[in-house]
Amino acid sequence: MNASLPAPFSTTLRDVDRYWRTSGVPRSERRDRIHELRTHLEDAAAQGRGPEDVVGPDALAFAAEWILADRRHPWASAALRFVGMLAVGWGAVAVLFPHLPGVSSAPGIQTLGMMSIPALSVLGKDVTQMNRGRLGRRRVAALALAAVLVAGAGGAALGYLQATRGPVVEVSAGAGAALVLVGVVALVIAWRLRLTPRGRASGRPAPTA
Amino acid sequence: MDTDGSERGSRILRGILDACLLSLVAERDRYGYELAAELRRAGLGIVRDGSIYPLVARLERRNLIEGYVVRTDRGQRRRYYRITAAGRTELDEARALWDQVAGGVHAVLHPPPAGGAPHGDA
Known part of the structure; x- marks a missing residue:
């Protein structure tokens, strides 16, 4: 990817690429941005300038700012992603829980709390990124x-709550299925909000003039 | 330029830099490094190269410019930007607004030499 770039530039490019990859930027869009940044870094290197002149002291802050500038309603997207993951996680547990061997009741608050951890992690990552x-x-x-x-x-x-009071909140299988549906809808809307003009325009022909 | 001056310059530029980019793209299609180099040439070197990309992305999201990729002789994939009709309208409005603001600021910062006592003094 960055064979011809001097070390500080290739390191910057690799850090930015990794950040976008772990931030869920679609592959084609990520590749497109990396190509653009790479040519900019090559031009900067040819002019005797450093990577800090291009991306500043914090390459990841630059990467986050650029990616967010492209998105519509990033806060709404993050909130919908959180709600969607939470609803799908809780709903799936509620639907599957009664069918698990050795389980006699609906899932309690502790199980639902545990299922919230992935959604909370993603929310934390999104907020940090923004x-x-x-x-x-x-x-x-x-x-x-x-x-x-x-x-x-x-x-x-x-x-502690689970141990002292038993299942505080119970979610039925029917409510669980409804939660899964709501969650999937929220995730689809969140995904659409993450699409950018760059992603939609890939393949647009160059002008002939 | 000292740190305070540089910060003030950055703050002032923040509100008008998108119009500067629109103007550069209106002259002819340009790619990222070219835009940054033009800003430096115009004396706006306080702008870090990379800071143009989020602005360009916002302009593209608002359909004021659009990007396309051209492969160079050296095998590089350069992403050029061209202005749209909506971008030209936005640029005209931004130019008119800047002329008005710049004229007003200049009048305040460079008042004619005062000749008399303040109003209200006997």
């Missing part, structure tokens, strides 16, 4: 640590 430029590396690391601690405390609290 504020990457303002937060900086240290604050992002501190936030990640705080999130892990809060998740641990929440899990312990749910475990």
Whole structure:
């Protein structure tokens, strides 16, 4: 991908590419952006300039800012993704739980709490991404640590509730199926909001004039 | 330029940089590095190269410009940007607004030499 670029440039390009990949940027769109950034870095290198002159001191903040600028309603997309994942997770558990061997009742709050962890992780990642430029590396690391601690405390609290009071909230299989449906709709809308003009325009012909 | 001056320059530019990019693309189709180089040539070197990409993305999202890829002789894939009809309208409005704001700011920052006592003094 970056064989001809000097080391600091290729490192920047690799970091940005990895960030976009882990942020769920569609592959074709990611490749398109990387090509554009790569040619810019090549031009900068040819002019004797450094990668910081192009992306600034924090390459990941640059990557986050660029990707968010393309998206419509990034906050709405993040919220819908969170709600969708939560609903699908809870609904799937509610539907499947009664069919699991050795289980006699509907899922309790602890199970639903455990199923919330992936949705909360994704929400945390989305929020961090949207504020990457303002937060900086240290604050992002501190936030990640705080999130892990809060998740641990929440899990312990749910475990205590489950142990002392039994299933506090029960979700029936019918309600679970409805939750899955709502969740899928939310995820589809969130996915559509993440599409950008760049992705839609791939394959547009160059002008002849 | 010192840090304070550079920050002030960045803040002032933030609101008008999209119009500058539109204007450059209106002259002829351009790619990212070209846009950044033109801004530097115009004395706007306080703008980091990469900061143009989010702005270009917003312009593209609003259908004011559109991008297309051209393969160069050296095998590079350059993404060029061209202005749309909506972009030209937006640029005309931005130019008119800038002329008005710049004229007003200049009048305030460079007042004619004061000749008399302040109003209200006896």
